Amino acid sequence: MTDLPVEKLVGTGPRGAVTAADLAAARMAAGGSVRPGGRPPVELEPVAYPFGGRGPTFMIDRYSLTPLIDFARQLPGGLPAGDPPRMFAAGDLPIVTASGIDPQLLRWIPWWLRHSAAATPNPAHIYHLLEDVSEPEALQNRAGTEAWQRYRVAVARWLTAPPPPNVMTEAEFTEWSIGIGWQPETSAS
Secondary structure (H helix, E strand, C coil): CCCCCHHHCCCCCHHHCCCHHHHHHHHHHCCCCCCCCCCCCCCEEEECCCCCCCCCCEEEECCCCCHHHHHHHCCCCCCCCCCCCCCECCECCCCCCCCCCCHHHHHHCCHHHHHHHHHCCCHHHHHHHHHCCCCHHHHCCHHHHHHHHHHHHHHHHHHHCCCCCCCCCHHHHHHHHHHCCCCCCCCCC
């Protein structure tokens, strides 16, 4: 792959943000190939227990938008009630990135680097993450590591939260009480 002059990329997105189309056009101009649009291909990799201590290892897609939920789906007992936490406050991907690149490009970055990529202000580093993650630790940053830890803790809490109490609504209680023939006492006035 020919190196792209990332510092010379001109973004066509809002406020000059580099979009996936901009990156694809630059790659083609440099004699490279363009990754297909949409979702990256599934690349399963072994993932050790992500919640500390010892635990099972499962195969997780390196480009998953919900990696810890994918991990939890493979645990015995199923998923708890309620909506699972998302990697970013806005959902599976952030609304904006520090570098101004299109957040959709983060789909092509392995999940364990995605928070760092979103927090990286330099588009050249994002390009490096898209092309070569042979030294991922060098590409981590403090903001990304802290955001990843918050997501990991949120998923751990969701997985270990007690189930919600089985509380009836007033309508359910009325229906149940009529079904068993119970009449509430009326107070004499």
